[in-house]
Amino acid sequence: MPSRRHEGLVELVRNRPELTTLSLGPSAAGYEVTLEDSALTISEYHPDLVALLRRGGSLALALAVEVQLRRDANKLRTWPVFATGLRAKYRCSAGVFVIAPSPAVRVWAKTPIPLDPFGSLFCPRVLQPSEVARIRTIQDARGNPELAVLSAVCHPTADHAIRAVVAADRLDERRADMYIETILASLPRNERIALERLMQSSTYRWSEFAQRQQAKGKAEGKAEGKAEGRHAAILLILSEREIRVTKKARTQILACSDPQRLESWIRRALQIRKIDELFEEA
Template sequence: MPTHLHETLIEMFRVRPVLAAEILDGQLHVPVPEFTEARLSPSDLTDVIPTEYRADAVVTLNDRHKTVLAVVIEVQLRKDDRKLHSWPAYVATLYARLHCPVALLVLCPVQSVADWSAAPIVMGPPGSVVTPVSLGPAQVPIVTDADSARRHPELTILSALAHGTRPDPQPIFGAMLHAFDTIDLDHARLYYELVLSGLPAAAQRLLEDFMTTTGHQYRSDFAKGFFNSGKDEGRAEGRAEGRAEALLTVLAARGLAVSDEHRALIAGCADDAQLDTWLRRAVGAEKIQELGDEFAG
């Protein structure tokens, strides 16, 4: 079942498909052809293959009316040898469908998994090979510059997730807030929750302390709302509101209808543990009633 981490990383590409080209061409040094548009494409790769195959996401880079590169995007949280059989099928099916080069981009929050997933997949003689391109923490840049953060907001979020445990993470956290200048409020809250939940407890405390004590005047609506909550009670409400917004964003990304009654239930919940439970269930739910008995009506 997909996790909150898995679903949020894929959401970055849903919101901004050109991120696939930026990662390939920038961080992983994979040449990308000239293109004028990056577009999210259907991720159902079944076609004539009897087994159903569905990638996490597919992005196509297009030059006018021609697709010049397709990118299969997979988020891999742990080693899974079954993927060594399904990934070549993803690439081959997309190659047959679009008649263009195909790259397989694997995002791995754990470096050992990134190293594993980067190994060439040899399918047989005389040289049938699919080679994934993997992005692990070691391949994610450390972003501390405000201008870079605004130009590449998703990479900045990944930087905070990958490097937020460094001895002095404040420049990294500051860059993350600058990145929020260019992200809508709902996704800023979603990405903040992603970083916060992905850090160990000590780094979480450093991030929360930074968010509530820094004197820098960040411009984003997200940051202003956080800094204006001067009391502990206000900060707690802000965190609950962020989790509620993250939950609604995940539900929308999965195409689940949310009634006004259910929206009010989520927005009115101040229990962080309950919101986290709903959020974990939401990333794998096929209908909103799977979140809990509260949504059965």
């Protein structure tokens, strides 16, 4: 059964089919994209999605879209079938477009697949992080939440993640939960803890997802994990707000183990203009 992360990445393309034009690089402009039933009439195998790309009213390309989280030797047999099946069904150029968050899986997926003893090869088109725009502002993220989430997956840093979470949390509950879970699953451990802690903060104005997760009974972790998460949350907020953190300030933040003080600093980090104000007594 596909994981929630797999489903989340498929959902991005389902809700924003235009993401498939990333497969075309600089020549992507001018295409209209629609999704079709992924059941191929000549095959028992089904890709995650099928996208049809039209230009000037004519069908130009049929793509089997595959989200790949790990290596799977079976795909080396089914991917060529997807392409030939689509080519026969739609009578146009066809290929397989792979979205793989893991660098190792991307390397594996783009390796040409031998088809016969005569030298024929099949080459999947694998999306590279460099081909996905870095979303720089919350406004841009809200304008295209699916691209923002894909950007956060391809560039798994705190600043990209927080912008994507802000954009996703405005969507309907089902989509928001799926997108945010996908973002969190793509982050390194410390940054994931920081973002989760930030969303659980009472001052976090985009906390609906965190509240739903708490209602489902998800644990927050041990005390030391909570402190680590609070430290990272403070530094994440300051970074997002472009407040310079001195070496002395960073040391002071990381040395603190008082939960109430750390919570106070999280709230203050959302409001201050310079780092010295973080430590001022109320």
